[in-house]
Amino acid sequence: MLFVRASRLLSDATLPGRWHLSSSCTSHRWRCGGGRAVQRALFGTTSHRCREATLDLEEFTADRIRNFSIIAHIDHGKSTLADRLLEMTGTISTRTANKQVLDKLEVERERGITVKAQTASMIYEHNGRRYLMNLIDTPGHVDFSYEVSRSLSACQGTLLLVDACQGIQAQTVANFYLAFSQDLTIIPIVNKIDLPAADPERIVQQMESAFELGAGEALMVSAKTGINTEQILPAIIERIGGPVADRSRPLKALLFDSWYDKYVGVVCLMAIKDGQLMKGDRIVSSHTENKYEVMEVGLMYPEQVPTGALYAGQVGYVVCSMKNAKEAHIGDTFYRLKQPVDPLPGFEPAKSMVFAGVYPVDTDDFSQLEESITKLTLNDASVNVQKETSLALGQGWRIGFLGTLHLDVFRQRLEQHKHACQVDGTYHLRARLVVEKDGKETIVRTPADFPSPDTMPHQRCTLQEPMVLATLIFPAEYLGPMLELCGMRRGEQKEYQYLDDNHVMVRYVLPMAEIVTDFYDELKSRSSGFASFDYEETGYQESDLVKVTGHMFVSSSSEALMAGGQMDVLLNGKPVDALATVLHRSQVQAVGRDWAKRLKNVIQRQLFEVAIQTAVGSRVIARESVPAMRKNVTAKCYGGDVTRKMKLLNKQREGKKRMKRLGSVDLPQEAFFTLMNKDSASTK
Ligand SMILES: Nc1nc2c(ncn2[C@@H]2O[C@H](COP(=O)(O)OP(=O)(O)OP(=O)(O)O)[C@@H](O)[C@H]2O)c(=O)[nH]1
Numbered sequence: 038m039l040f041v042r043a044s045r046l047l048s049d050a051t052l053p054g055r056w057h058l059s060s061s062c063t064s065h066r067w068r069c070g071g072g073r074a075v076q077r078a079l080f081g082t083t084s085h086r087c088r089e090a091t092l093d094l095e096e097f098t099a100d101r102i103r104n105f106s107i108i109a110h111i112d113h114g115k116s117t118l119a120d121r122l123l124e125m126t127g128t129i130s131t132r133t134a135n136k137q138v139l140d141k142l143e144v145e146r147e148r149g150i151t152v153k154a155q156t157a158s159m160i161y162e163h164n165g166r167r168y169l170m171n172l173i174d175t176p177g178h179v180d181f182s183y184e185v186s187r188s189l190s191a192c193q194g195t196l197l198l199v200d201a202c203q204g205i206q207a208q209t210v211a212n213f214y215l216a217f218s219q220d221l222t223i224i225p226i227v228n229k230i231d232l233p234a235a236d237p238e239r240i241v242q243q244m245e246s247a248f249e250l251g252a253g254e255a256l257m258v259s260a261k262t263g264i265n266t267e268q269i270l271p272a273i274i275e276r277i278g279g280p281v282a283d284r285s286r287p288l289k290a291l292l293f294d295s296w297y298d299k300y301v302g303v304v305c306l307m308a309i310k311d312g313q314l315m316k317g318d319r320i321v322s323s324h325t326e327n328k329y330e331v332m333e334v335g336l337m338y339p340e341q342v343p344t345g346a347l348y349a350g351q352v353g354y355v356v357c358s359m360k361n362a363k364e365a366h367i368g369d370t371f372y373r374l375k376q377p378v379d380p381l382p383g384f385e386p387a388k389s390m391v392f393a394g395v396y397p398v399d400t401d402d403f404s405q406l407e408e409s410i411t412k413l414t415l416n417d418a419s420v421n422v423q424k425e426t427s428l429a430l431g432q433g434w435r436i437g438f439l440g441t442l443h444l445d446v447f448r449q450r451l452e453q454h455k456h457a458c459q460v461d462g463t464y465h466l467r468a469r470l471v472v473e474k475d476g477k478e479t480i481v482r483t484p485a486d487f488p489s490p491d492t493m494p495h496q497r498c499t500l501q502e503p504m505v506l507a508t509l510i511f512p513a514e515y516l517g518p519m520l521e522l523c524g525m526r527r528g529e530q531k532e533y534q535y536l537d538d539n540h541v542m543v544r545y546v547l548p549m550a551e552i553v554t555d556f557y558d559e560l561k562s563r564s565s566g567f568a569s570f571d572y573e574e575t576g577y578q579e580s581d582l583v584k585v586t587g588h589m590f591v592s593s594s595s596e597a598l599m600a601g602g603q604m605d606v607l608l609n610g611k612p613v614d615a616l617a618t619v620l621h622r623s624q625v626q627a628v629g630r631d632w633a634k635r636l637k638n639v640i641q642r643q644l645f646e647v648a649i650q651t652a653v654g655s656r657v658i659a660r661e662s663v664p665a666m667r668k669n670v671t672a673k674c675y676g677g678d679v680t681r682k683m684k685l686l687n688k689q690r691e692g693k694k695r696m697k698r699l700g701s702v703d704l705p706q707e708a709f710f711t712l713m714n715k716d717s718a719s720t721k
Contacts, residue, residue: 092336092344097169099282099350103273104308106173106188108216109198110206110569114228118198118260118269119157119172125266126159126170128339156294156306156352157339163274170273171352189215191293191308191352194222194277196269197248201227201235201257205243205536206569207508213248214573222277225250226269231259243536280310282349287376288312288320290355295365297412301332303359304341307371308352310381315346319374320357324366328374329357391444391553394425395451396433403432406451410434413450420447440553487584487619501577502621503549506531509560510542511568518563519543526551527621546575550621581622583653585629629658637661 109115123129159170173188189195195216199209216223225244227237237257244250256272258265294306307314314320318331333356335343347353359365370380397406414420421437438444481487481500488498507528511519513535523530523545532544552572560568620628629651636649640663647663670685 092338092342094169094336094344094346094348094351094353096167097348097351098284100279101166102169102171102279102282102350103194103277104171104173104192104280104350104352105194105196105273105277106192107196107198108189108209108212109228110200110203110208110212113198113200113203113206113209114260115174115198118196118226118228118258118266119174121260121263121266122170122172122269123157123159123339125270126161128157128159156337158336158352159338161270161274163271168274169351170270173352188293189219189221191291191306192221193280194224194273196224196226196273197244198226198228199240199244201229201237201240202232204236204240204540205247205510205542207510207542207571208569210247210508210510210542211571211573217248223248223250224269224272224276225255227255227257228260230257231262231264239537243540246534247536247542280308280350282309283311284313284349286311286349287378288314288318288371288373289378289381290314290320290371291381292365292367292369292371294367295362297362298356301356303356303362303365305355305357305359305365306337306352307347307355309347309349311349311378312373313346313348314355316343320371321374321377322364322366322369322371323377323380324369325364327359327364329359332356332358391438391440392435393438393444394433394435396431400431407434409451410436413447419443481619499579500582502580502582504546504575504578505549505552505572506575507545507547507552507570507572508542509545509568509570510536510540511564513539513541515564515568516541519560519568522556522559522563523547526556527623547572548578548580548621549574582619583622583625584619585625585632585658586652625653625658629653633659633661637663642666 107115107118120129156171156173159172161168161170171191173191197209197213197216199205213223225241225248227240229235230237237255241255244255256265256268258269260266288309289311290307290309292305292307296304298304314331314334316331316334319328320331321328333343334345334347334353335341336347336351336353341354344353347355368381370378372378395406395410397403410422414422419439420443423435423437424432425435426432436444436447438447479486507523509519509523519541520530520543523543526547528545528547528551530543530545532542534542536542557570560570618628632651633649640647640649642663643665646665649661649663650657651659668689670689671682
């Protein structure tokens with residue numbers, strides 16, 4: 038118990054990133070000594086300092102190594118199966134109270150999703166030979182498919198896990214294609230066969246029709262109760278081959294993941310393709326040509342255990358003299374000093390698809406918030422940060438994310454740092470502006486980057502938006518509502534297939550802007566929760582995008598216009614540059630009307646009438662008005678003298694006219710955030 042509590046303490050203390058002492062330390066307490074482990078957990082020293090805990094990996098030649106991953110739809114039991122395999126090989130204890138060893142980030146445990154891929158190694162004996170089994174975990178959510186493909190590149194095979202009740206889901210299909218395109222051996226596994234509603238035969242039939250897998254290939258297991266799980270490791274050894282690797286050749290190591298450890302600096306996960314990597318070696322990055330000294334190498338077992346050396350075919354962590362996480366380029370090849378090799382094909386860097394503004398609520402918090410953002414991004418190279426100054430909101434950052442869940446997770450992690458910050462809900466999708474004349478491309482990250490309508494025709498440029506290939510799987514009775522939804526969201530059908538008698542799979546090309554907001558909620562409500570959905574990016578397509586802006590006028594009457602009555606929406610006296618969005622032309626009317634209504638609700642009544650307009654260029658698309666506050670100026674005027682009353686009313690009228698000319702409407706910052714965050718449906 039003490040141990041679990043201690044490791045929790047540490048997990049809180051070492052955020053962000055991976056914490057090094059999970060409760061699983063109990064498993065190799067025999068190696069480090071229980072007392073020492075508790076001490077480390079309490080006082081924050083990390084496992085790499087546990088020098089006596091070493092393993093010798095020399096005996097594991099390529100034919101005795103298996104690098105594999107588990108891919109599955111969310112909640113199909115990937116983490117439970119990973120824990121079971123670690124338990125079966127004695128890597129973690131069966132008594133370990135806080136399971137899900139691989140889900141190490143606090144948000145992952147809280148939300149039950151995997152964000153960052155993790156790795157854990159096991160040693161397993163089969164037919165009298167010891168094998169080194171490296172399990173490379175993959176995240177479960179669509180936003181992190183970049184992590185999935187990266188992790189798969191270090192594997193030779195994968196376990197494709199499907200829930201025996203739910204059957205194949207969209208994410209199963211998307212992950213299958215990722216694994217298939219990388220030529221991995223796929224072992225189909227039907228999980229949760231212990232549940233009363235399980236129907237494994239139907240699931241096997243689905244797998245056969247969707248993936249053309251052979252009838253006898255699937256294993257039927259229950260990761261939770263352990264039924265048939267003893268068949269899995271032998272199947273991995275027999276069906277998935279060892280890596281192609283040659284120990285006698287010069288070192289060639291692929292960096293496929295990295296994170297920042299506050300004690301040792303950058304920790305890299307590397308797959309050794311050829312040669313061997315020893316403590317004390319001098320290595321060079323092919324990408325930057327920087328030289329490093331290897332301070333420590335080891336195995337994730339399941340946390341860091343030094344081994345002194347890693348050999349061809351193995352996967353392990355490397356601590357070298359790398360101080361800055363930005364130096365660790367995922368997909369980089371490392372070689373030994375003076376023994377250069379041809380670099381392995383790298384990975385495309387992750388592209389931010391959703392941009393959001395982050396501002397401190399209190400400007401005094403700026404530097405603290407900056408520090409936290411820097412810390413969080415050290416462990417998440419896919420986040421893209423740029424400083425930004427908004428006239429209305431002050432200094433802040435424009436941060437690019439892989440998707441909206443990624444944004445949400447980042448926001449939650451910032452909150453765990455106890456920061457009062459505001460993430461403005463007006464996230465914008467990466468649109469692309471291509472100027473035809475010289476083929477130059479500009480990324481439109483905020484509405485401010487959007488070309489003005491006057492310059493567009495002269496420059497002869499096109500606007501493009503990002504597209505996705507979406508996979509939807511649902512019971513056949515929901516076919517109508519599903520096709521209708523995809524049609525409404527500007528989708529183009531690419532594939533249509535029955536998986537079994539009752540389940541349909543459709544694939545659509547859709548604009549990403551249509552799916553990142555409420556598509557998923559709409560899909561779930563139209564299918565009573567039965568539809569599943571996943572997508573992958575498919576590049577850009579030309580699109581009729583326009584910029585919508587919000588304005589306020591003192592009134593729309595000719596009188597006000599004559600008085601030069603146009604005003605911008607002001608936030609604390611400054612124009613609201615952020616009150617604009619980029620949309621497809623077909624949505625402009627609905628969104629413009631919704632915006633005007635919501636603006637009306639947050640603007641306080643003034644002494645003069647305020648007209649709110651949303652416009653595309655100079656064309657007004659919606660209008661609302663906030664009536665003027667009335668003050669009875671004649672209240673104090675008793676008696677029946679009409680001329681006196683008229684005089685007072687005329688004076689008031691004159692005063693209001695002047696105010697219209699000079700007046701400004703202030704919107705408090707909080708109201709602005711409420712306005713923007715209340716409903717993201719219109720802010721794509
Ligand atoms: N009855 C039963 N429940 C299971 C089995 N395997 C997993 N579960 C349960 O299914 C739920 C989801 O399991 P996880 O292992 O967290 O699923 P996951 O695929 O790792 O989820 P993500 O990390 O979000 O992708 C948990 O409540 C598990 O206890 C099984 O074999 N039988």
